[in-house]
Amino acid sequence: MTPNSSNSNSSHSRLDMLLLPASAVAAICWIALYSNLDQVAHLFVSLAGVPRDSGAGESLHFLIYEIPKVLLLLTAVVFVMGVVHTFISPERTRALLARRSQGTGNALAALLGMVTPFCSCSAVPLFIGFLQAGVPLGVTFSFLIAAPMVDGVALFMLLGMFGWQVALTYVLLGFLIALASGMIIERLGMEHHLEEWVQNLQKNTPTNQGAGSASSPSWNERIREGLASVASIVGKVWLFIVIGVGAGALIHGYVPEEFMASIMGEEAWWSVPAAVLLGVPMYTNIVGILPVAEALIGKGAAIGTVMAFMMSVIALSAPEMIILRKVLKPRLIAVFSGIVATGIILVGFIFNLIL
């Protein structure tokens, strides 16, 4: 599953020719494996001699089934997104967003936020790059909120684990939060709550706009980018997944049925804001949190509460706030997190109401 991205230079040209057919073969193997996971897990549990209906049997099955499932999904999704990202650079996105009016600009920013490559460690340079090019503050925020929350990886993982209704609702509501928050921040006119040096930058537009890649890459290069992102992302988050699935397996096997219903169920309305608060200091990848979410829902936790928790972990992280503090004054950070938190709480309630 892990690609040999070491790119040994001796067999480079031969490797290039095989890249496309090899990807096709890998895709077929992937489908065969993925569609037979349940049987394989079942086989292993019975081989281990643990009765399926015991707590240990349930935990073991969850573990054997879930780890390869999440890893397979993740590998495929990260690869596809890695290839997609070669078509959209932050520079191109910025050019599309410059001098857009309110409303359409915010909507476009939220949409592009879902597909533009983004890492929270470049949040600040990106933020400034946008403002410098004349992208309005509110539009920039729409982008900044949508990017980590509704990224492609999250979307496809949700699709694979909870079905299309949940995935679609999540994306729609995430989009609306990004759109609305950006528009509110724009309306509040908070430009003077940027740090002074950023305000000064906004006044003088840069001389050269285009840094980064000039020529468009070939398909081989795109595939190689996809493989590279699999190597780096899967390599980074696999431990989160194992821990997440482990926690999920314990919940699955040993927490009594309907136990979660009382504290995270639909009747307990306060559990939504509580879940959001709980998510702020936590900073993990969406992929690590998904198995836990799946197990909690299986035990009667309300889906809206679990979704609110997930969104909060991803979109409202303390480390990102600290990075943003370099460009935003405390008041703007407070407004930003306040609006997003309110949005997420609303999403939790809406999810609980309709699903």
Added chain:
Amino acid sequence: MKQIKVLGTGCATCKQLEKLVRQAVEETGTEATIEKVEDIQDIIAYNVMSTPALVIDEEVRSAGRVPSIEELRQLIAS
């Protein structure tokens, strides 16, 4: 004497790029100074929006990704 700068706010990928750059410089036997630029205002001055970025002789050669060691060798040697 080449002047190489690695721009990045200190995330894991930035450190990885710095390591690879040092390795590539050594392997190609290039005479170069390598500097890590971590200050945001200095990074912005290069008009870079995604880190890590690689600057060779004041020209941005890659941004937002870690090039392979092979690509780095070429970038540095050329």
